Structure formats: C-alpha cells, structure tokens
Amino acid sequence: MSDLLDATAREIARAVAERKVSALEMAEAAIARVHARDGAVGAFLTRTEDLAREQARRVDARLADGETLPLAGVPVALKDNMCLSETRTTCASRILEHWIAPYTGTAVQRLLRAGALPVGKANLDEFAMGSSCENSALGVTRNPWDLGRVPGGSSGGSVAAVASGMATIALGSDTGGSIREPAAFCGVVGFKPTYGRVSRYGLIAFASSLDQIGPITKTIEDAALVYEAIAGVDPMDATTVARSVETVLDGLREDLRGLRVGIVREFDLAKLEPDVRAVYEQAYRDLERLGAELVEVSLPTADYGVATYYLIAPAECSSNLARFDGMRYGLRVEQADVGATYEATRAAGFGDEVKRRILIGTHALSSGYYDAYYVRAQKARTLIARDFEKAFAACDVIACPAASSAAFEFNAKSDPVSMYLMDYYTIPMSLAGVPSLSVPCGYVTPAGARGPLPLGLELTTPLFTERALLGIAHAYERGTQHGKHHAPPSLESAL
Amino acid sequence: MASGDIDVAYVAKLARIALTPAEVERLGAQLGTLLEYVSTLERLPVSDVAATAQVIPSTNVTREDVVRPSLPRDVVLASAPQRQGSYFRVPRIAGEPS
Numbered sequence: 001m002s003d004l005l006d007a008t009a010r011e012i013a014r015a016v017a018e019r020k021v022s023a024l025e026m027a028e029a030a031i032a033r034v035h036a037r038d039g040a041v042g043a044f045l046t047r048t049e050d051l052a053r054e055q056a057r058r059v060d061a062r063l064a065d066g067e068t069l070p071l072a073g074v075p076v077a078l079k080d081n082m083c084l085s086e087t088r089t090t091c092a093s094r095i096l097e098h099w100i101a102p103y104t105g106t107a108v109q110r111l112l113r114a115g116a117l118p119v120g121k122a123n124l125d126e127f128a129m130g131s132s133c134e135n136s137a138l139g140v141t142r143n144p145w146d147l148g149r150v151p152g153g154s155s156g157g158s159v160a161a162v163a164s165g166m167a168t169i170a171l172g173s174d175t176g177g178s179i180r181e182p183a184a185f186c187g188v189v190g191f192k193p194t195y196g197r198v199s200r201y202g203l204i205a206f207a208s209s210l211d212q213i214g215p216i217t218k219t220i221e222d223a224a225l226v227y228e229a230i231a232g233v234d235p236m237d238a239t240t241v242a243r244s245v246e247t248v249l250d251g252l253r254e255d256l257r258g259l260r261v262g263i264v265r266e267f268d269l270a271k272l273e274p275d276v277r278a279v280y281e282q283a284y285r286d287l288e289r290l291g292a293e294l295v296e297v298s299l300p301t302a303d304y305g306v307a308t309y310y311l312i313a314p315a316e317c318s319s320n321l322a323r324f325d326g327m328r329y330g331l332r333v334e335q336a337d338v339g340a341t342y343e344a345t346r347a348a349g350f351g352d353e354v355k356r357r358i359l360i361g362t363h364a365l366s367s368g369y370y371d372a373y374y375v376r377a378q379k380a381r382t383l384i385a386r387d388f389e390k391a392f393a394a395c396d397v398i399a400c401p402a403a404s405s406a407a408f409e410f411n412a413k414s415d416p417v418s419m420y421l422m423d424y425y426t427i428p429m430s431l432a433g434v435p436s437l438s439v440p441c442g443y444v445t446p447a448g449a450r451g452p453l454p455l456g457l458e459l460t461t462p463l464f465t466e467r468a469l470l471g472i473a474h475a476y477e478r479g480t481q482h483g484k485h486h487a488p489p490s491l492e493s494a495l
Numbered sequence: 496m497a498s499g500d501i502d503v504a505y506v507a508k509l510a511r512i513a514l515t516p517a518e519v520e521r522l523g524a525q526l527g528t529l530l531e532y533v534s535t536l537e538r539l540p541v542s543d544v545a546a547t548a549q550v551i552p553s554t555n556v557t558r559e560d561v562v563r564p565s566l567p568r569d570v571v572l573a574s575a576p577q578r579q580g581s582y583f584r585v586p587r588i589a590g591e592p593s
Contacts, residue, residue, distance in 0.1 A: 102570045196551040209549045238556040239549070307533040318510060325511070327585050332576035338586040343513035352522070355512055360526055362510040363501050373533070378546035380539050385550055416525050417532050433550030463551070 005029050009074045009168045009222040013115065016073035017063060023073035023117065027056035030075035030119045034166045042141045043151075043161040044120035045080050046088045052117045059115045069115030070229055077167035079158045080121035081128055082108050082213070083202040091204050092136035093126045095324050095331045095349025105202015106237065107171060107213045107230040114229040119167050122157030126351045127321065128178055128206045130154050131422040134410065135353045143186060144488035146450045149407040152182030158216050159186040163488055169226055170216040175207050176309050177402075177426025179214050180438040184402035184456025187440050187483065189473075190216050191223045194464050195433035196241040199234035207316035208239075210309075210430050218483065220439060220474040224248040227466060243464065251467040252474035257291035259472065262395030265298045267425065272404055276455060279442035280401050283457045283480075287399060290479045297391040297398065301383045305428040306420055308384065311364050311377035312431070317354075318361030324349060356416060385432040392462045397472050401425050402438035402456035406446060429460050436460040439473050440482040452486050501526050 004012055004021060015021050031049050038044055052075070059072055078084060081091045083101035090096045104112070112118070125135035133141045133156025141156045143149040144164040151160040155172030162170050163186035172179040174192040183190025191214045198213045205211060215226035231245045263284060269277045288294055326332035326345030333344040350358070364373035391398060402425060413419040429436040438456035445452050457476070461469040477483065503523040507514045514522065568581060577584035 099574060102566050235558060241551055304536060304539055307536050310529060311533055326576060328583050329574035338588045341586050342511040346511055347513040356522060356525060358510050359506050359522060360529060363506045366509060375546055376536055376541055378548060379541035379544040380536055382544050382547040385547060417528055
C-alpha cells in the first residue's frame with residue numbers, strides 16, 4: 001500500500017476502482033505515513049483519521065454498488081481555511097483555534113463525493129495571509145526538501161503534505177499566489193483556476209474578489225482530475241460562473257506545436273540570481289524545443305501589481321474579518337462592556353500580520369483616504385487586467401517564474417514588504433482573475449542548502465481557458481520530466 | 496495620497512483592535528513603510544480609467560425565493576462562546592434604563 005501512496009491520484013483511483021486495493025487500505029496506509037512523517041514536516045494542524053476511515057468504508061461500499069468514483073481512495077489534505085463538518089477549522093488563528101465547522105464547503109464536498117479520503121487539515125499562514133507559512137499561530141511547517149527552510153505560503157501545509165507523500169492531492173486557496181508560490185517551493189504542481197470557476201462556499205474569506213480554491217498535486221494530469229471534480233457553478237456562491245466547465249483531462253497535449261508562448265519583457269530574468277536565471281532560460285528553451293514559438297509581450301503595469309494588491313486585499317480583509325468579534329463563535333475575551341470585549345478579543349485572537357492587514361485596509365477604506373487608496377487601486381486593477389488582454393492578443397500562454405528564488409530559510413524575510421515582494425510574479429494574474437499554475441521546472445542548490453531545491457515555472461492563459469492551460473502544462477511536464485529528476489530527501493522513516 | 500500618513504491608534508479604534516503603545520509604535524513604522532511602497536501607484540495615470548471591483552462579468556445573480564433548511568440551531572449554538580438556552584449570550588450592549 002505504501003508504494004501506492006507514491007503513485008499519482010489517477011493510478012490510485014484506478015487501482016481502487018479495480019479492487020486491487022481497498023479504499024480502507026489506502027486510508028490506513030496514509031494514516032501510517034502521516035504518523036511516520038508529520039513529526040518532521042508539521043503539515044497538519046488536525047489529523048482526521050476517523051473521518052478518513054469512515055469515508056473509505058463509504059467509498060468501498062459505493063464501488064461495490066457499481067459507482068464510478070474518479071478519486072476513489074485518494075488521500076487528500078485540506079487547507080485549514082476550508083470548512084469540513086464536525087471538524088476543527090482554524091485558519092491557523094487563535095481566534096478560531098477551537099472552532100468546529102458546522103458544515104462542509106462545496107469544493108470539499110465535491111472531492112468527497114468523488115471518493116477522496118480526507119487525512120487532515122493543513123497548516124497555512126493565519127487567514128491565508130503570508131508567503132512562507134511562518135504566520136501560522138498554531139504550528140510550524142517545514143519544507144520537505146530542506147527542513148531548515150519554509151514551505152512557502154500561504155498553502156504551506158497543503159504543499160508540504162503532497163511533497164512529503166502524506167497526501168496524494170491537496171486543496172489550497174490562492175489570493176495573490178498562495179497556491180503557486182508554495183507549490184514552486186516544494187516541487188509540486190499548484191493550479192489557480194479562473195476566478196469564479198470553483199465555489200468559495202465554505203472557504204473562510206480573506207479577499208473575496210481574489211480568493212480562489214485550486215488543486216495541489218504531483219502531476220498536471222492529477223490537477224486536471226481534481227479540477228474536473230471541483231469546478232462548476234454553485235448556487236451557494238453567487239460569484240461562481242454559470243458557463244459550463246470544459247473537460248480538461250482529454251485536452252492534455254504531448255507537444256506545443258503551433259503555440260505562441262509570451263515572455264514578459266518587464267519580468268527581466270537578469271534581476272534573478274544567476275543559477276535561478278539559468279533554470280528559467282532553460283525552461284524557455286524547452287518550451288521552444290517542444291514546438292512553441294517564443295514571442296515577447298509586455299505587461300507595463302505588472303510592476304504596480306504588489307502595490308495594487310496590498311490595498312485591495314487588505315481592504316477586503318478588513319471587511320471580511322469584521323465578523324470575528326467574539327459574539328457568535330470563536331474566541332471571546334470578556335470585558336466590562338461590548339466594545340472593550342470586541343477590542344480585547346481581536347487583540348488576543350489575531351496575529352501581527354492579520355492586524356497589519358486589517359489596519360491597512362481600514363485606513364484605505366476610511367473617510368478621506370478611500371479615493372486616494374482604494375479607488376485608485378481598483379483603477380490600477382483595470383489597467384493590469386487590460387494588459388493581460390493585450391498580451392493575449394499576441395500569445396496563447398504567458399511563461400514566467402513562479403517566484404524569484406527557491407525556498408528561503410526561516411526568519412529570512414523580517415520586514416513585511418520584502419515578504420510581500422515574494423508574490424511579485426503571481427499577484428498580477430490574481431488581480432486579472434486569469435487561470436495560472438506553477439509546474440516544476442528545475443533545481444538550484446543555494447549556499448547552505450542541504451541539497452537541490454525546486455523552482456516552478458508559472459504558466460498563465462486567458463480567462464476560462466483552463467483546458468488550454470492544463471494541456472500546455474502537461475506537454476511541458478512530459479517533455480522535461482523535472483518532477484522525476486529529484487525527490488525530497490527521505491524523511492526519517494522508509495514508510 | 497499622503498505616503499506614510501497613518502494614525503495607527505485611530506485606525507485601530509475603527510478596526511476594534513486594542514493595541515499597546517509598543518504595538519502602535521512597531522505596527523505604525525511597518526505600515527508607514529508599506530504606505531510609502533503603495534504610494535508608487537500615484538505614478539499610474541488612472542483619471543480616465545473605470546474601477547474594477549471584480550473581474551468576472553456577472554450581474555444580478557438571483558435565486559428563487561424559497562424556504563430552505565438552515566443549519567440545525569444546536570449545531571450552530573455549539574460554537575457560541577456563551578449561550579443561554581437557544582440564544583447567544585453577549586455582553587450588555589445598552590446602558591441601564593434611565
């Protein structure tokens with residue numbers, strides 16, 4: 001069974017469907033693996049062993065009844081900002097440390113319906129605010145490639161769980177890069193679909209106009225499999241898009257002939273460290289080798305992405321997080337009157353980064369500053385989205401780095417702005433809403449690293465073209481096989 | 496847009512977060528740096544540009560106005576910091592009747 005744990009979701013689901021292995025055996029193998037490895041990695045805030053077994057029994061029974069389940073017996077890690085009924089759902093925050101979700105969110109529900117087994121709730125930066133997972137108030141997650149380094153964030157627990165073989169797939173959420181940057185840091189695939197493709201019902205809101213759930217997997221094919229299971233309109237989320245979801249699994253390509261790949265002029269590789277730059281230059285050459293034509297495109301406002309994002313996302317966060325007031329759920333620090341209770345509860349319940357963002361957002365929305373900050377940022381967002389439209393008139397897909405470096409060491413980014421700049425390459429796509437993913441593209445060994453560290457190539461296509469995006473990424477993955485060149489150093493146990 | 500111009504104690508009051516004087520100083524310095532960074536947006540000519548709230552074209556999403564089952568009351572109240580019977584118990588929000 002433990003061999004199968006290192007297989008892809010596609011292979012596991014096939015083996016379980018053919019009854020070569022039961023879903024319950026897969027659950028037991030995954031549970032044993034989590035016991036053996038999570039002490040070192042720290043991917044999970046809550047282990048859901050009983051639920052995994054219960055769900056496995058249901059899956060086995062449904063298969064016996066003749067049902068077809070595309071994710072039968074596939075162990076999944078769920079980012080802990082997604083509600084799973086009767087399970088602790090914390091957002092890695094003290095304010096929700098003991099909160100038990102009273103319902104299951106739509107994307108999670110769809111994964112369970114497809115036969116996946118929830119092995120645990122994965123760590124994240126508190127309320128998904130961060131790029132290293134260091135902002136979790138409830139635990140430390142380490143990068144399986146080098147335990148002295150961060151896994152990236154905010155979906156750090158989700159990517160670490162997949163990279164260390166404790167889960168075959170994971171769900172993450174991406175607001176400004178929170179799926180793609182950590183996926184790059186941990187050498188896995190991280191895919192943010194078009195805004196509105198996947199229901200946010202049951203995803204605890206950070207910035208509602210940007211938040212999007214997506215798959216974290218070992219292969220593009222698995223990302224397509226998970227996407228087909230979770231995408232589509234949901235009456236519980238009015239921002240899900242009514243248009244039908246194209247199938248993606250049958251659109252996976254073997255080459256890139258006839259495609260134009262846009263290389264962004266403003267994303268000058270000369271700004272990167274020489275070893276990182278060499279990996280991306282090779283990645284662009286590989287795209288060409290696979291049949292694509294490289295064309296230069298321009299995103300003139302991309303340089304303003306981080307500044308735009310750090311007004312819009314905090315503004316939305318300050319509004320969304322107003323609900324955490326200690327009255328109906330979560331932490332309450334009782335004081336003499338209700339106002340003092342709000343203030344003491346939120347002071348004790350939120351960590352520094354969440355406070356910073358609430359304060360910046362409150363400031364940007366406050367009387368006298370609203371037009372200068374918030375409205376100006378919304379206008380900048382229009383320009384950024386237009387840049388993508390213009391660029392896609394000249395190319396089919398944009399290729400660029402997913403992050404400017406490999407995973408860094410703990411405490412390496414002490415000032416907030418230097419951490420925010422980690423999302424330089426992912427934020428513009430989030431602001432434009434377009435589908436975007438990170439796929440492994442090579443390795444570097446910086447001074448002091450224990451071994452090679454993965455890098456990710458970010459690929460982006462126009463709104464609602466997930467089929468094209470996954471097809472292209474699959475051809476690149478097949479044509480380079482980077483995911484197979486190295487594996488994270490073995491983690492204590494051979495399980 | 497006045498860069499670095501933020502009255503942290505006032506904004507914290509609006510956001511209902513109690514801050515110690517040390518936090519006001521530390522967060523204030525950090526937010527000042529951030530505001531200076533975002534002030535680069537002043538360089539973008541945006542006067543003729545419409546604001547984007549959300550990138551996906553969708554308007555007036557409605558549903559049938561029908562009664563649907565809600566979450567069970569006891570399940571929801573189980574999360575309450577304090578409950579009294581079938582109610583949330585909260586601190587007094589009004590003064591004594593005068």
